[in-house]
Amino acid sequence: MRRAIISCAFLALFSGCTSIQLVSKYDETTDKEASAIQKKLSEFFVRQQAASTDAERSFARSQPFYQDVSASLNALQVRAGGIYKNSLTTGQLQLAEDNLAYLALLHKACITGNLSDIQRNAVRTQGVDASLDCRVQYGASADLSNRGGQVLNAALLPSVSSIFDQTFGAVIALELAKKRGEGDKK
Amino acid sequence: MSGIDIETVAAAMLAASKASLQNNWPKVKEYMTGEAKKIALTFAQIETLKQQGKITEAEAHVLFEMQRNASRAVLLAVQGMGMIAVEEAINAALGAVSDIVNGALGFALI
Numbered sequence: 263m264r265r266a267i268i269s270c271a272f273l274a275l276f277s278g279c280t281s282i283q284l285v286s287k288y289d290e291t292t293d294k295e296a297s298a299i300q301k302k303l304s305e306f307f308v309r310q311q312a313a314s315t316d317a318e319r320s321f322a323r324s325q326p327f328y329q330d331v332s333a334s335l336n337a338l339q340v341r342a343g344g345i346y347k348n349s350l351t352t353g354q355l356q357l358a359e360d361n362l363a364y365l366a367l368l369h370k371a372c373i374t375g376n377l378s379d380i381q382r383n384a385v386r387t388q389g390v391d392a393s394l395d396c397r398v399q400y401g402a403s404a405d406l407s408n409r410g411g412q413v414l415n416a417a418l419l420p421s422v423s424s425i426f427d428q429t430f431g432a433v434i435a436l437e438l439a440k441k442r443g444e445g446d447k448k
Numbered sequence: 449m450s451g452i453d454i455e456t457v458a459a460a461m462l463a464a465s466k467a468s469l470q471n472n473w474p475k476v477k478e479y480m481t482g483e484a485k486k487i488a489l490t491f492a493q494i495e496t497l498k499q500q501g502k503i504t505e506a507e508a509h510v511l512f513e514m515q516r517n518a519s520r521a522v523l524l525a526v527q528g529m530g531m532i533a534v535e536e537a538i539n540a541a542l543g544a545v546s547d548i549v550n551g552a553l554g555f556a557l558i
Contacts, residue, residue, distance in 0.1 A: 281542060373507070415503060421493045425518045435529075
C-alpha cells in the first residue's frame with residue numbers, strides 16, 4: 263500500500279496531473295435514461311399482470327414496447343461507449359440488452375431446451391429480436407414464424423421483474439457512485 | 449526535491465488514503481449485502497417455480513441465464529464503487545501532501 267502510494271505520488275509528479283481518474287465521471291443522461299427505461303419495464307410488467315385476455319398479453323400487442331425499449335437501450339449504449347473510462351457501465355448496459363433479448367425470446371416461446379453457447383453468442387451479437395418470428399440467428403431454438411399470438415407465462419413475471427430491477431438498479435447505483443461523495447455533502 | 453522528507457510525505461499520504469477508504473468501503477459493502485440477498489431470493493424463486501411445475505425447464509434455463517446477467521451487472525457496480533474508492537484514496541493522498549511538495553518546489557505542481 264505504502265509503495266503504491268509513493269508510486270502514485272511520483273506518477274503525479276512526473277505526469278504533472280493533480281488527480282487521477284479510474285472510472286468515468288457522473289453522467290446525468292445515463293442516470294435519467296436508465297431510470298426511464300426501468301420505468302418502461304415496470305409499466306410493462308404491471309400491464310402484463312393486469313391483462314385479462316391473451317390478446318392483451320400477446321407478443322404482438324407488446325411488440326411496440328420491445329421496439330421502443332430496444333431502441334432506447336441501443337442509444338444509451340452508444341452514448342455510454344463514447345464516455346472516457348466508462349467500460350463498466352457499457353458492460354452493464356450490454357447485460358441489460360441481453361436480458362431484454364431473452365425476455366422477447368421467452369415471450370414468443372422461442373426457447374425449447376437448454377441454452378447453448380451458440381444461442382448465448384447469438385443473443386449477445388444480434389440483440390433483441392422484436393419481430394413476430396423466432397429466429398435461430400437471434401438465439402431461438404428453431405426458426406418459427408407468426409409467434410405474435412404467444413403470451414408470456416404469468417409465473418415468470420415476479421422473477422423477471424426482479425431481475426430487471428437488479429440490472430438497472432446496478433446501472434443507476436454505479437452512476438450515482440460516480441458523483442464521488444457529492445451526495446454526502448448535502 | 450531535497451526539501452521533501454519522503455517518510456513524512458508517505459506517512460501523510462497513507463493516512464489520508466486510509467481515511468478515504470474507510471469512509472467509502474462501508475457503502476460498497478452495504479450495497480453488495482443488499483443485492484446479494486435479492487440475487488439469492490430470485491434464484492430460490494426460480495427453483496421453486498420449476499419444482500412446482502409452473503415454468504418449463506427451458507424457461508428455468510433462460511431465467512437462470514438472465515439472473516446470472518443481473519448478478520454480473522451488480523458485480524460490475526461493486527467493482528466500479530471499489531475503483532472509485534481507490535481513486536478517491538489516491539487523490540486524497542496526493543491532496544494531503546500537495547502543500548509539502550508545492551512548498552518545497554516553490555510552485556504549484558499538485
